Amino acid sequence: MSDGRNGPVTIHDVARAAGVSIGTVSKALNNTGSLAPATREKVLAAVKALNFRPNVLAKSLHTGLSGTVGLISNDSFGRFTMPIMEGLEGVLSENGMGVFMCNATDDAEREKAHLEQLLAKQIDGIVVTSRRADRRPAVDLQGIGLPVIYVFSHSDDPDDLTLLPDDEGGAFTAVSHLIQSGRKRIAHVTGPDHFEAVRLRQKGWLAALAQAGLPPGPILHGEWSEAHGRALTTELMVGPFRPDAILCGNDRIARGAADALRESGLRVPEDVALVGFDNWKVMVEACRPPLTSVDMNLRELGAETGRRMVQMIRGTPQSGTIRLPCSLVLRDSA
Amino acid sequence: MSDGRNGPVTIHDVARAAGVSIGTVSKALNNTGSLAPATREKVLAAVKALNFRPNVLAKSLHTGLSGTVGLISNDSFGRFTMPIMEGLEGVLSENGMGVFMCNATDDAEREKAHLEQLLAKQIDGIVVTSRRADRRPAVDLQGIGLPVIYVFSHSDDPDDLTLLPDDEGGAFTAVSHLIQSGRKRIAHVTGPDHFEAVRLRQKGWLAALAQAGLPPGPILHGEWSEAHGRALTTELMVGPFRPDAILCGNDRIARGAADALRESGLRVPEDVALVGFDNWKVMVEACRPPLTSVDMNLRELGAETGRRMVQMIRGTPQSGTIRLPCSLVLRDSA
DNA sequence: TTGAAAGCGCTAACAT
DNA sequence: ATGTTAGCGCTTTCAA
Numbered sequence: 001m002s003d004g005r006n007g008p009v010t011i012h013d014v015a016r017a018a019g020v021s022i023g024t025v026s027k028a029l030n031n032t033g034s035l036a037p038a039t040r041e042k043v044l045a046a047v048k049a050l051n052f053r054p055n056v057l058a059k060s061l062h063t064g065l066s067g068t069v070g071l072i073s074n075d076s077f078g079r080f081t082m083p084i085m086e087g088l089e090g091v092l093s094e095n096g097m098g099v100f101m102c103n104a105t106d107d108a109e110r111e112k113a114h115l116e117q118l119l120a121k122q123i124d125g126i127v128v129t130s131r132r133a134d135r136r137p138a139v140d141l142q143g144i145g146l147p148v149i150y151v152f153s154h155s156d157d158p159d160d161l162t163l164l165p166d167d168e169g170g171a172f173t174a175v176s177h178l179i180q181s182g183r184k185r186i187a188h189v190t191g192p193d194h195f196e197a198v199r200l201r202q203k204g205w206l207a208a209l210a211q212a213g214l215p216p217g218p219i220l221h222g223e224w225s226e227a228h229g230r231a232l233t234t235e236l237m238v239g240p241f242r243p244d245a246i247l248c249g250n251d252r253i254a255r256g257a258a259d260a261l262r263e264s265g266l267r268v269p270e271d272v273a274l275v276g277f278d279n280w281k282v283m284v285e286a287c288r289p290p291l292t293s294v295d296m297n298l299r300e301l302g303a304e305t306g307r308r309m310v311q312m313i314r315g316t317p318q319s320g321t322i323r324l325p326c327s328l329v330l331r332d333s334a
Numbered sequence: 335m336s337d338g339r340n341g342p343v344t345i346h347d348v349a350r351a352a353g354v355s356i357g358t359v360s361k362a363l364n365n366t367g368s369l370a371p372a373t374r375e376k377v378l379a380a381v382k383a384l385n386f387r388p389n390v391l392a393k394s395l396h397t398g399l400s401g402t403v404g405l406i407s408n409d410s411f412g413r414f415t416m417p418i419m420e421g422l423e424g425v426l427s428e429n430g431m432g433v434f435m436c437n438a439t440d441d442a443e444r445e446k447a448h449l450e451q452l453l454a455k456q457i458d459g460i461v462v463t464s465r466r467a468d469r470r471p472a473v474d475l476q477g478i479g480l481p482v483i484y485v486f487s488h489s490d491d492p493d494d495l496t497l498l499p500d501d502e503g504g505a506f507t508a509v510s511h512l513i514q515s516g517r518k519r520i521a522h523v524t525g526p527d528h529f530e531a532v533r534l535r536q537k538g539w540l541a542a543l544a545q546a547g548l549p550p551g552p553i554l555h556g557e558w559s560e561a562h563g564r565a566l567t568t569e570l571m572v573g574p575f576r577p578d579a580i581l582c583g584n585d586r587i588a589r590g591a592a593d594a595l596r597e598s599g600l601r602v603p604e605d606v607a608l609v610g611f612d613n614w615k616v617m618v619e620a621c622r623p624p625l626t627s628v629d630m631n632l633r634e635l636g637a638e639t640g641r642r643m644v645q646m647i648r649g650t651p652q653s654g655t656i657r658l659p660c661s662l663v664l665r666d667s668a
Numbered sequence: 669t670t671g672a673a674a675g676c677g678c679t680a681a682c683a684t
Numbered sequence: 685a686t687g688t689t690a691g692c693g694c695t696t697t698c699a700a
Binding site for chain 2: 669670671672673675676677678
């Protein structure tokens, strides 16, 4: 607490207290070189007594590594970034590393400013995340060779490493489940098709139908909202194709669908089964009935990002686009 | 790009390129000391040419300041932490500072581990946030005098600085609005009363009623869910007190209330007006009708945290509990 | 106005 | 086994 002098406790204070040189303290702290056990004990005792905490910034000057990663979000720390960040931070902090949060909100200027700050802070790597998984220009590292991972965001440079959920596989799994539980007329109500994820999920839906020899139902596009889920579902149900199941592009659409069906006197899942996408807790639980939904496992996506980032920082380069599996979470709607 | 040598460009490289000493480069960069304009130009030209970026870690060794703040969240980066983080990061990054994200999830061990990492990284301050605003033990800084701000979380040490939304004022504003629009029988359906926020909102509700000379309606407690919103509202409507308005403890409860009312044939807001709390976009917009709700202005709360953190780091100590105003966002339900 | 030199807290090679 | 010393990239006196 009161070490007599002012300012933080340094390695010199420890050396003095233990009656050794600072080099010896350093060795004791890092288990390097050779040291008499007794000396080590003495040093560690002084460290405890003085409550000494090594300054990692000073250490960084030597190693060239700061033990720090920058996370640039274009999601304003939104719903998708959160779990990714959680998984990432968990893995990195286990490795003694920290995460700098930056919010760029799809503003190139802000992103550039953040990049400058991060580089000045000597970060060891960059993670770029986004609100959606469409292609974006690669971050401009100005020739500085720094590991970069795009997660839930997609660099247009194929030499970059991009981590994404397997949207197509997720949709395939969901539709296969519907088919296995006896559904034969499966429609798809989803979001705007300028989203890559929308196109991929559509592909998975079609693939599962094709594999079972079932005809593709209609596909309806709209905004990602409950209101559109209701409207599109109503539209769908008065059409010629009477679905016995609907794969929804996200949980909000699915919840809108559930409401529309119930209010038109149809039962879920007896008359029409429903599967959502995102497995967003507040949505799936509030839905009537509770919604079966595809989970993109974003937490795990973030954790995998962390593991790969550690590898890259240690010198193993990685590139390409990797898709991690989604999982279907069963509830009452399908 | 290729500066001939390996590794990052240092101040020495710039000095060499500009034909001056490193001391001169430093002065040119920081506008300190006296320097011939021509020399400054020469240096800055070299900086540009080499794409030199000062190493702030090295600078930190002198200043003792890292330009870095740690944010310890106990919310797993949840819905409430997000906007706070966004506001905080915005202000701090404007000041050239960065934010380290840590997720402690209410685990004292994890919090301690994070604290150690943050201190080793020489952070200049700590922000502690939480899922709810109940009291918590102060972070143990072990005698290190470091600025700490509790936001959307409440230290049990009155000498700490705590920033919170004005729950009571928010409820008061909401109920006053209901009264002004002619409502006279105002009930309160809310969350578990072990939440400080619940008790404060209740207080605001009562105060507004008292000021208007209206009798307090019933108050019903339940979980923060739509299901409980529906159940409690149904219970309320069959009771002896026929409310013409309900202040809801959060938006989920309010949305449940809206559904229950509509499904029992009552119109919102004609028969019963509804006000929610949180102004959570997906909830208020999906609600039928769109929900009038109290916004806690968490983004601004985060921004204010950032401003005060900057002040504290600059040497102005602060303490006490400060409550920032909520605002009522009008939509169709009241 | 500019340069030389002494550190900031720490590591690591080299002496002893 | 331990101490000495030369930096890591930068700032900041103090001389010149």
